[in-house]
Amino acid sequence: MEPNPGSLADATHVWHDATSGDVTDDWMPSSEHDRSVAHDLREIVRDELWPYRGLIYEFVRRDIRVRYKQSVLGFAWAVLTPTLIVLAGVLVRYAMAYVGGQTLTLEDLAGIAVKAVPWSFFAGALGFATTSLVSQANLVTKIYFPREVLPLSSTLAQTFDSGIAGLTLLIAFGVLGVHYGMATLWAPALVACTFLLTAGLALLVSCANLFFRDVKYLVQVALTFGIFFTPVFFEPQMFGSVGARIMMLNPLAPLMEGIRLSVVFNHNLLDDMLVVGRTGAVLVWSPWYLAYSAAWAVLMFVAGLVLFHRAEPKFAEYV
Amino acid sequence: MVPALASRLLGRRGTDTLEAREFWAVEDVSFSVRPGEAVGIIGANGAGKSTILKLLTRILRPTQGRCGIRGRVGALIEIAAGFHQDLTGAENIFLQGCIMGMTRRQIAARFDDIVAFSELADFIDTPVKRYSSGMNARLGFSIAAHMSPDVLVVDEVLAVGDWRFQKKAFDRIGEMVGRGLPVVIVSHQLERIASLCTECLLLDRGRIVMRGLPDDCISEYVTKGIQTQQHAKEDLPFRVNALDVEPRGALQSGQWITVRLRGEVTAPAGPHHRLGLRVRALQSSQIVSVVDLTAQEPRLLEPGAFEITVELQLNTGKGYFSIETPMWNTQERRELGQGPHALTRVDVAAFSGVTNLHPRVHVVTHPPLKDRELRSA
Numbered sequence: 001m002e003p004n005p006g007s008l009a010d011a012t013h014v015w016h017d018a019t020s021g022d023v024t025d026d027w028m029p030s031s032e033h034d035r036s037v038a039h040d041l042r043e044i045v046r047d048e049l050w051p052y053r054g055l056i057y058e059f060v061r062r063d064i065r066v067r068y069k070q071s072v073l074g075f076a077w078a079v080l081t082p083t084l085i086v087l088a089g090v091l092v093r094y095a096m097a098y099v100g101g102q103t104l105t106l107e108d109l110a111g112i113a114v115k116a117v118p119w120s121f122f123a124g125a126l127g128f129a130t131t132s133l134v135s136q137a138n139l140v141t142k143i144y145f146p147r148e149v150l151p152l153s154s155t156l157a158q159t160f161d162s163g164i165a166g167l168t169l170l171i172a173f174g175v176l177g178v179h180y181g182m183a184t185l186w187a188p189a190l191v192a193c194t195f196l197l198t199a200g201l202a203l204l205v206s207c208a209n210l211f212f213r214d215v216k217y218l219v220q221v222a223l224t225f226g227i228f229f230t231p232v233f234f235e236p237q238m239f240g241s242v243g244a245r246i247m248m249l250n251p252l253a254p255l256m257e258g259i260r261l262s263v264v265f266n267h268n269l270l271d272d273m274l275v276v277g278r279t280g281a282v283l284v285w286s287p288w289y290l291a292y293s294a295a296w297a298v299l300m301f302v303a304g305l306v307l308f309h310r311a312e313p314k315f316a317e318y319v
Numbered sequence: 320m321v322p323a324l325a326s327r328l329l330g331r332r333g334t335d336t337l338e339a340r341e342f343w344a345v346e347d348v349s350f351s352v353r354p355g356e357a358v359g360i361i362g363a364n365g366a367g368k369s370t371i372l373k374l375l376t377r378i379l380r381p382t383q384g385r386c387g388i389r390g391r392v393g394a395l396i397e398i399a400a401g402f403h404q405d406l407t408g409a410e411n412i413f414l415q416g417c418i419m420g421m422t423r424r425q426i427a428a429r430f431d432d433i434v435a436f437s438e439l440a441d442f443i444d445t446p447v448k449r450y451s452s453g454m455n456a457r458l459g460f461s462i463a464a465h466m467s468p469d470v471l472v473v474d475e476v477l478a479v480g481d482w483r484f485q486k487k488a489f490d491r492i493g494e495m496v497g498r499g500l501p502v503v504i505v506s507h508q509l510e511r512i513a514s515l516c517t518e519c520l521l522l523d524r525g526r527i528v529m530r531g532l533p534d535d536c537i538s539e540y541v542t543k544g545i546q547t548q549q550h551a552k553e554d555l556p557f558r559v560n561a562l563d564v565e566p567r568g569a570l571q572s573g574q575w576i577t578v579r580l581r582g583e584v585t586a587p588a589g590p591h592h593r594l595g596l597r598v599r600a601l602q603s604s605q606i607v608s609v610v611d612l613t614a615q616e617p618r619l620l621e622p623g624a625f626e627i628t629v630e631l632q633l634n635t636g637k638g639y640f641s642i643e644t645p646m647w648n649t650q651e652r653r654e655l656g657q658g659p660h661a662l663t664r665v666d667v668a669a670f671s672g673v674t675n676l677h678p679r680v681h682v683v684t685h686p687p688l689k690d691r692e693l694r695s696a
Contacts, residue, residue, distance in 0.1 A: 058417040062403055062410075069405050142397030143418055144377040313380035316373065 040306050048146035048309075055145055059153035063128075064160055078164040081124065085116035089233040096234070110178050111260045115232045117169055118194050118259060121162035122252065123223045125155045129202035130209045130216045137319045147312050148305065151206040155199050166191075173263075181266035190258045193297040197251060200300030203308040210319055211311075231256055237275050237282040244282055251296035254289035261285055344370045346525045349384075352470075357502040359512035359533055361540050362522035368505040371522075372396060372474050375503065390469025391420055395492075397474075398459030404448035408439060408458055411447050415462050429465045437461035456480045464491050471495055471502040489515075509537050510602060510638050513664060534568065538662040541601065541641060556588035557619075559644045559658030569666035572675060573634055576663065578642060580612075580627040588620055591650035596629055600673075601639035601662070607674070609645075634675040637668045 049056075068074055089112035090104075097104045129151040133140060136150060174180075209215040227233070230252050236244035247253055261267040261284075273285040345367040352358050360368045373379040374386050376394045401418040402411045412433055416426040426433075434440050437457045447455065457480065473492060480488070489511060496502050496515055506512055512519060512533055519536035521529040529539050559582035566576065578596060593614070598607040612627060613619045619627075633640070644658035668675070 054422050055417045058414055058423070062406065062414055065410070066403060066405050138397070138400045139418070141378065142400040143394065144392075145418055145420075316378045 037302070037306055040309055041302065044146075044148070044305050044309050048148060052146055052149055056149050056153050056156070059149055060156045060160070063153060063157035067157070067161075075164065078161040079168055081120040082113075082116040082162075082165045082169070085120055085227075085232065086113045089113075089116065092233045096238075106176070106178070107264055110173060110176070110264045111235070112233060113169060114173075114260055114263050115256045117162055117166045118191070118256060119227060119230065119232045119252075120165070121158060122194065122198050123227075124161065125158040125198045125202055126205060126219055126223060128158060129154045130205045130219045132202075133206045133210045133315065134213070134319060140319045141316050147315055148203065148308055151202040151308075152199060154206075155195075155202045159195065178264060179266065180263070183262045183266045183268045186262040186269045187259055190255050190262070193294050194252070194255050196297040196301040197255070197293075200297070200302070200304030203304030204300075207308045207311050210315060235260075235284070237277055237284050240277070240279055241282045244284065248289055248292075251293050251300075254293040257285065258290060258293075343525050345374070348522075348525075348527055350520060350527075350530070352501040352503055354501050355499045356518060357496045357504065357516045359516035359519045359536075360503065360505045360522060361507070361509065361512060361519060361536060362528075365524070366522040367525040368522055369474060370525075372472055372503065372505055375472055388470050388472075391466070393463060393466045393468025393471045394419070395460065395463050395471065395473040398463050399455040402447050402455065402459070405446055407446055408443040408450070409434075411458070412443075412462055415459065416466075419463060419466055421466060433461045433465050436464060453480050453484065457484055460484075460488050464488075468500070471500050473502065473504045473506070475506055508602070509541070510664075513537060513639070514666075534664060537639065537664075541639070541662050542660045554585065555646055555656050555658075556592040557584055557594045557646050557658070558582050559594075562642070562644060562659040562661050564642060564661045564663055569664050570633060572636065572665050572668035572670070573632065574665075575630055575632050578629045578631065578661070580629075580644065580658075581625070582658070583624040584619060584622050588622065590620060591648055592620065592655075593647050593649060594619060595645050595647070597643040597645050598631065598635075599641050599643060600635070601641050605673070607635055607640065633663070633665055634677075635665055635668075636670070636672050636674065637665050639664050 067077065071077065073080065086109075090109060093104055093108055093112065097108075132150040132154045133147060139145075139150075140147060205215060205219055209219075229247075230250055231247055236247040236253065236257065239247060248257075258269055261273065262269055267273055267285065269285070269290055270287050271285075272283065272287070274281045275284045276282075348367070348371060350358065360371060362368055370379065372394075374381055375388060376392055376396065399415075401415040403414060406414065409430075412430060413423060413426050416433075417423065421429075434443050437460075439454060439458055442450070442454065447458075450458070460480075471492070492502070492504075493515055502515070504512060504516060516533050519531065519533040520527055521536040521540050529536050559580055561579070561581040563579045564576055565579070566574075570576065580596070594612045596610040596612055598609075599605065600607055608631075610629060610631075612629070616627070619625060640663050642661045642663065644660070645654055646656055646658070647654045
């Protein structure tokens with residue numbers, strides 16, 4: 001048994017070392033160059049996500065099964081949070097309508113309901129993902145698998161839950177007489193953007209919580225009050241022209257509004273939409289809003305993957 | 320931590336210099352294991368053995384240098400870590416198997432074998448939170464054992480479980496070694512290392528102190544380990560300078576060995592001082608026998624140099640035995656200290672147990688009852 005593995009030359013071997021992931025056969029210390037984002041992304045998808053897709057599936061199954069085992073509500077949990085958000089929203093809007101001297105229409109209620117589902121997905125996914133690494137610290141320190149699996153499977157499990165809620169909602173809408181149209185087909189694209197944004201944040205937040213344990217409290221606070229800074233209960237145009245634009249800076253806002261406009265109002269998201277209010281016309285929707293959110297979603301997802309991947313070697317030491 | 324994290328997140332190379340209060344958990348360790356080789360890693364607690372295993376299984380990344388495994392790793396390190404308490408044993412087989420790297424199809428194909436090996440067929444559909452720790456260990460090991468890995472890495476995983484399970488598990492590992500699988504084992508059960516491994520590494524505080532045959536490393540480990548405790552607080556009446564045991568290597572039970580001591584009697588030796596030769600089983604710390612050398616040879620109490628030869632018949636069972644040189648004071652009834660130690664290993668025993676009682680068995684048979692009845696009738 002000699003200390004020099006120089007003869008282990010052939011075929012695929014997995015060397016993992018201190019700095020770059022380059023596979024080289026010489027015994028010199030690996031190169032000093034900094035790693036590029038593109039290189040890291042390739043490594044993540046090729047070496048970690050794709051080979052472990054079976055494990056992601058298995059973890060999602062586990063998370064879903066565990067959420068509903070030994071529970072009294074069972075699958076009703078999936079619709080519980082969105083229902084509560086809708087009820088809260090109805091309360092808020094009723095008060096606003098009363099004060100403003102208007103009545104609540106079916107479109108208003110449908111608008112709230114259709115935004116409640118993506119928000120509860122976002123909040124639920126982040127809530128569970130934050131502690132996904134720390135609560136399974138025994139896995140992180142004892143067995144190897146790419147750690148991205150944990151927050152990603154947590155997010156996917158929440159997707160399943162919200163999927164049930166969403167389906168229930170669509171059926172209820174059909175029954176209640178909301179008319180679907182061609183523009184409703186925008187909804188899947190918006191849902192995909194929401195998923196990417198949430199998954200990216202889930203990766204970042206779970207990684208941050210591993211190193212700084214108060215992140216989970218920060219996330220809880222942010223989610224509790226975030227619902228007021230995101231147009232779930234109300235619409236951006238209620239804040240006037242300038243207020244609407246500021247509100248739309250929140251990357252979730254265009255996604256929420258886009259879902260509402262396309263599903264309830266059958267509005268083609270490639271067209272602008274103006275609403276005449278008390279102070280004049282307010283730009284409610286512009287296709288640039290969609291581009292803005294989509295860019296945020298992709299950026300957040302890539303940033304989440306890359307930063308998580310770079311911090312990952314230190315997980316076992318700090319968890 | 321924040322500056323180091325930040326530079327890492329930006330993709331820069333990590334720093335190699337140590338800060339105050341940091342130390343190298345593993346330093347300057349290089350080895351390779353090829354098919355057909357089984358490496359045992361031994362050392363005191365905190366020597367870095369588990370760290371090496373974690374480096375091999377990609378849980379930790381080296382700060383400097385590189386390490387890797389070609390092929391699929393079967394890690395018998397924490398075999399029940401992936402178990403979720405609310406899921407049944409069957410569901411956990413799939414979960415843990417997936418975590419370890421098998422596909423669902425592979426697990427399904429081996430499911431019956433896994434359940435059979437674990438002997439938990441009656442409980443496979445109960446939630447794992449109702450399992451005892453031994454059942455957990457059995458299920459976990461069974462899953463890992465059916466992984467058909469390319470490399471096996473074993474930590475002190477078999478410390479849990481009853482004797483029968485431990486034997487079964489080690490037999491299975493031995494079978495895999497026999498098939499030529501490269502294996503790295505960390506264990507405190509030195510007899511197991513000796514019987515399974517082709518090479519051995521002795522670690523102390525992160526560095527390799529010795530590498531070679533298991534017997535040599537184990538001898539070094541045991542004798543050094545004991546000697547570090549032995550700083551005499553007072554002057555001992557005897558000083559043993561050399562202790563040799565012939566023959567070396569693995570022995571057969573019942574074989575005669577010769578122990579040679581060389582030393583001198585120092586001035587403070589009195590009639591109540593005693594020098595002995597003690598044979599102790601290593602794993603259980605049981606004393607097999609003590610020979611009072613001064614009682615056998617009173618000339619040992621006179622000042623001067625001596626050379627003693629003791630012949631012993633090792634009628635013991637298999638295992639490691641340390642040969643020690645204690646000194647004690649019969650007046651004060653206490654042990655004063657010890658001289659050097661030596662280690663022997665008994666590999667072959669025609670019996671099982673602590674010692675061979677040389678049974679001689681005579682059986683007297685009676686004629687069958689039917690014949691006697693017929694005769695008396």
